[in-house]
Amino acid sequence: MLQITGIHMHYYHVCHRKLWLFAKGITMEHGSDLVYEGRWIGETSYPDRSEKYTEIEIAGSKIDFYDPKRKIIHEVKKSDKMEEAHEWQVRYYIWLLKQQGIVGVEAILEYPKLRQRKQVILSPDDEQKILDDIHHIHQIMQQDSCPPRIERKYCLNCSYFDLCYVED
Numbered sequence: 302m303l304q305i306t307g308i309h310m311h312y313y314h315v316c317h318r319k320l321w322l323f324a325k326g327i328t329m330e331h332g333s334d335l336v337y338e339g340r341w342i343g344e345t346s347y348p349d350r351s352e353k354y355t356e357i358e359i360a361g362s363k364i365d366f367y368d369p370k371r372k373i374i375h376e377v378k379k380s381d382k383m384e385e386a387h388e389w390q391v392r393y394y395i396w397l398l399k400q401q402g403i404v405g406v407e408a409i410l411e412y413p414k415l416r417q418r419k420q421v422i423l424s425p426d427d428e429q430k431i432l433d434d435i436h437h438i439h440q441i442m443q444q445d446s447c448p449p450r451i452e453r454k455y456c457l458n459c460s461y462f463d464l465c466y467v468e469d
């Protein structure tokens with residue numbers, strides 16, 4: 302069974318083609334833009350944070366800022382344009398922790414550049430959706446052909462832009 306991480310869950314909610322390319326090991330960037338973005342913004346916006354919070358790795362997913370006392374995941378993002386994908390990424394982290402018996406966890410999405418924060422919890426309906434999403438993510442990752450382009454404005458900011466639009 303292919304391992305799914307928070308990045309797979311995020312990409313699934315952004316673009317199935319992006320998920321497929323990433324899952325096939327095709328990268329157009331150094332490492333993951335998501336991991337880089339979260340760490341870099343987190344470290345520059347909250348320089349003392351690494352002393353207060355714990356970095357945990359669970360089932361291949363790395364959570365940079367976890368407060369074990371208050372059971373809060375802090376996920377730092379640059380903009381709220383992909384807010385729904387951000388929410389499902391952190392809900393997936395909460396779900397992963399629950400699978401390990403750690404219950405009562407919530408997440409806070411932080412957008413320091415916008416001076417905004419958003420609380421995210423995991424409802425029973427969300428849990429069912431995550432199970433359905435995992436099933437669908439596995440299907441996409443295992444398919445032989447690349448899913449179609451989404452043809453959205455987001456493509457301009459995507460690291461796969463040159464690959465997807467090379468023939469245009």
Ligand code: SF4
Binds near residue numbers: 316449453459462465
């Ligand atoms: S450029 Fe657009 S279609 Fe291609 S992977 Fe990125 S988001 Fe998907």
